[in-house]
Amino acid sequence: MTDVVRTGFRPSRIAIYGVLLLACLVYLIPLIIMLITSFKTPLDIRTGNLLALPTDWTVVGWTKAWSEACTGVQCNGVSGYFWNSFKMTVPAVLISTLLGAFNGYVLSKWKFKGSDLLFGMLLFGCFVPFQVVLLPMAATLGKLGLANTTTGLVLVHVIYGVAFTTLFFRNYYVAIPDALIKAARLDGAGFFTIFFRILLPLSTPIFMVSLIWQFTQIWNDFLFGVVFASGDSQPITVALNNLVNTSTGVKEYNVDMAAAMIAALPTLVVYIVAGKYFIRGLTAGSVKG
Amino acid sequence: MAQLELRDIRKTYAGALDETLKGINIDIASGEFLTLVGPSGCGKSTLMNSIAGLETITGGSIVVDGEDISGMEPKDRDIAMVFQSYALYPTMSVRENIAFGLKIRGMPKEEVRQEVERVADLLQISPLLDKKPSRLSGGQQQRVAMGRALARRPKIYLFDEPLSNLDAKLRVEMRTEIKKLHQRLRTTIVYVTHDQIEAMTLADRIAVLRDGELQQLGTPKEVYDTPENLFVASFMGSPSMSFIEVAIDRSDTGLSVTLEGSDGRRLALPVPAYLENWVGKRVVLGIRPEHISQPDEQKRDNPMVEEGRFTVEVTEPTGPDVIAVIRLNGIDVQCRLDAEHPVEWGEEAELMFDMRKVVFFDPESEKRIRPQ
Ligand SMILES: Nc1ncnc2c1ncn2[C@@H]1O[C@H](COP(=O)(O)OP(=O)(O)O)[C@@H](O)[C@H]1O
Numbered sequence: 116m117t118d119v120v121r122t123g124f125r126p127s128r129i130a131i132y133g134v135l136l137l138a139c140l141v142y143l144i145p146l147i148i149m150l151i152t153s154f155k156t157p158l159d160i161r162t163g164n165l166l167a168l169p170t171d172w173t174v175v176g177w178t179k180a181w182s183e184a185c186t187g188v189q190c191n192g193v194s195g196y197f198w199n200s201f202k203m204t205v206p207a208v209l210i211s212t213l214l215g216a217f218n219g220y221v222l223s224k225w226k227f228k229g230s231d232l233l234f235g236m237l238l239f240g241c242f243v244p245f246q247v248v249l250l251p252m253a254a255t256l257g258k259l260g261l262a263n264t265t266t267g268l269v270l271v272h273v274i275y276g277v278a279f280t281t282l283f284f285r286n287y288y289v290a291i292p293d294a295l296i297k298a299a300r301l302d303g304a305g306f307f308t309i310f311f312r313i314l315l316p317l318s319t320p321i322f323m324v325s326l327i328w329q330f331t332q333i334w335n336d337f338l339f340g341v342v343f344a345s346g347d348s349q350p351i352t353v354a355l356n357n358l359v360n361t362s363t364g365v366k367e368y369n370v371d372m373a374a375a376m377i378a379a380l381p382t383l384v385v386y387i388v389a390g391k392y393f394i395r396g397l398t399a400g401s402v403k404g
Numbered sequence: 405m406a407q408l409e410l411r412d413i414r415k416t417y418a419g420a421l422d423e424t425l426k427g428i429n430i431d432i433a434s435g436e437f438l439t440l441v442g443p444s445g446c447g448k449s450t451l452m453n454s455i456a457g458l459e460t461i462t463g464g465s466i467v468v469d470g471e472d473i474s475g476m477e478p479k480d481r482d483i484a485m486v487f488q489s490y491a492l493y494p495t496m497s498v499r500e501n502i503a504f505g506l507k508i509r510g511m512p513k514e515e516v517r518q519e520v521e522r523v524a525d526l527l528q529i530s531p532l533l534d535k536k537p538s539r540l541s542g543g544q545q546q547r548v549a550m551g552r553a554l555a556r557r558p559k560i561y562l563f564d565e566p567l568s569n570l571d572a573k574l575r576v577e578m579r580t581e582i583k584k585l586h587q588r589l590r591t592t593i594v595y596v597t598h599d600q601i602e603a604m605t606l607a608d609r610i611a612v613l614r615d616g617e618l619q620q621l622g623t624p625k626e627v628y629d630t631p632e633n634l635f636v637a638s639f640m641g642s643p644s645m646s647f648i649e650v651a652i653d654r655s656d657t658g659l660s661v662t663l664e665g666s667d668g669r670r671l672a673l674p675v676p677a678y679l680e681n682w683v684g685k686r687v688v689l690g691i692r693p694e695h696i697s698q699p700d701e702q703k704r705d706n707p708m709v710e711e712g713r714f715t716v717e718v719t720e721p722t723g724p725d726v727i728a729v730i731r732l733n734g735i736d737v738q739c740r741l742d743a744e745h746p747v748e749w750g751e752e753a754e755l756m757f758d759m760r761k762v763v764f765f766d767p768e769s770e771k772r773i774r775p776q
């Protein structure tokens with residue numbers, strides 16, 4: 116009996132792994148199709164099976180997507196837009212995360228009259244649909260002179276992201292014992308010293324959560340990009356859409372797929388590099404004092 | 405070292421309906437060890453946080469060496485505090501934990517190093533200096549927390565239940581060490597505990613708190629022997645004092661009360677003459693376990709000592725003593741008997757009542773009836 120238990124090859128086990136494997140496959144198939152298609156020649160795509168490996172491996176799709184494909188009237192590939200996205204995402208992620216950390220610190224450790232109400236209203240920001248803010252935001256950006264600029268997009272994403280990042284950090288800091296703050300105050304530490312010397316060093320897991328979440332949200336955003344940016348300042352998501360919709364003769368699926376892969380790569384990399392922190396941050400309980 | 409005066413301290417938390425501290429008055433002499441004791445939620449931590457400046461008081465004033473510090477920031481008060489949870493900075497080493505406050509106050513590097521070493525020697529934590537708090541045992545963390553408080557040589561030390569998270573054995577060890585430390589350094593200490601034994605053993609004076617009101621302030625002996633009211637009497641001492649409602653009678657030999665055992669046998673006990681005004685009225689007799697013991701030849705001639713036979717209901721050996729429970733006037737009463745002369749439960753035992761130290765309370769006001 117015990118031997119059977121130890122080997123673990125009972126039918127129920129096999130069933131469980133089978134189901135898990137199947138689920139994995141279902142999730143991965145689109146990615147696999149995109150990847151293999153991006154390395155195929157147009158001829159291969161037209162004649163071959165969707166799931167078949169390329170007969171001739173080629174990176175033509177990738178180079179074309181990067182520097183030659185037409186996104187509307189211009190035909191310089193997506194490279195410029197790729198960097199646009201970086202110029203928008205990196206500052207927006209960093210600023211919104213730092214602001215969130217700071218807000219979370221104040222809302223959990225320096226409560227003031229009405230701070231809980233303020234937090235409640237901030238949470239509301241998480242549920243406001245993008246569409247609702249489009250027009251007022253456009254007007255505001257216009258007034259600020261930031262219409263159609265990357266700076267404007269950064270501003271929009273920071274404002275929208277702060278609700279989420281504040282929620283992350285506030286809930287993380289609430290679990291950190293107040294006695295830590297009290298001890299630091301008695302040691303003579305002020306508001307900023309406590310934040311930078313005591314709380315920030317404890318915040319790595321939640322920083323990772325906030326960075327990944329914000330990076331994914333902002334990099335993948337399409338709506339704000341298409342509304343608040345135009346021409347040269349557009350992010351890659353908008354460029355990808357333009358590329359796919361620009362019809363000049365035969366549809367080049369390999370180029371489309373390569374461009375889509377390029378657009379998706381940074382978020383993939385972020386997940387692979389920092390994913391373990393994401394899980395750890397989400398499951399992190401209170402910090403042992 | 406400093407003198408601390410709490411003058412009519414009041415505190416109502418924002419949004420709270422009731423006052424948490426209802427006018428606390430305590431004068432603490434320079435170098436005194438004051439323990440603040442009371443049940444959970446009575447406002448002990450609130451009072452400590454108020455003294456430290458972590459909470460603003462809503463009334464009264466806190467005076468240190470003649471200077472009113474009520475409005476000052478915590479960092480300007482020169483007061484250190486040890487927390488129940490230790491509150492060590494998790495990302496810093498022990499050395500950094502102790503040095504943190506010194507560095508912030510701009511102490512030169514070399515002096516910081518010396519001070520950390522002095523404190524580490526004092527508390528025997530030198531080998532731990534480079535470890536992170538999470539690598540330390542509870543007792544070691546506790547020492548580090550004390551070290552951090554000692555490092556600045558502040559005027560006043562506040563301890564908020566510093567030993568509550570330790571196991572029983574370690575708690576007793578640390579208790580002795582804190583007492584030694586105080587005897588050596590002679591600093592002013594306010595020490596909060598809900599453990600009345602800790603309060604008794606450490607204190608020069610004890611302040612008993614209940615629902616934000618000071619019940620009694622006095623030496624451990626005063627609080628133990630002459631509790632001001634029923635609450636203090638029941639809170640201090642373990643096993644606690646037994647309370648029996650009795651009527652005061654007059655007889656030829658003086659005043660007395662009559663107790664009835666579970667078998668209906670009665671025993672008249674002498675009571676002090678100051679109860680003269682209470683003859684014919686009911687009072688609450690407060691009797692501690694050690695007031696009822698096995699017969700002792702030397703005490704027998706004392707007029708305030710009486711003997712009687714009672715049935716032992718339960719025995720609880722504690723090691724040096726046996727706590728025996730008898731029923732008097734329908735109430736379980738604990739007696740502290742010598743473990744060398746065992747009594748069995750269910751059997752009768754000859755017991756000696758020493759009425760010299762028993763106390764009496766007014767059943768209405770619950771206050772102790774004082775000798776005139
Ligand atoms: N920050 C706070 N806000 C509101 N009420 C509080 C706060 N801290 C403590 N209290 C209340 O004040 C009372 C006394 O608490 P505390 O001083 O912590 O008691 P103790 O330390 O004696 O156990 C309790 O009823 C508690 O609920």
Ligand SMILES: [Mg+2]
Pocket residue numbers: 448449450565
């Ligand atoms: Mg407390």
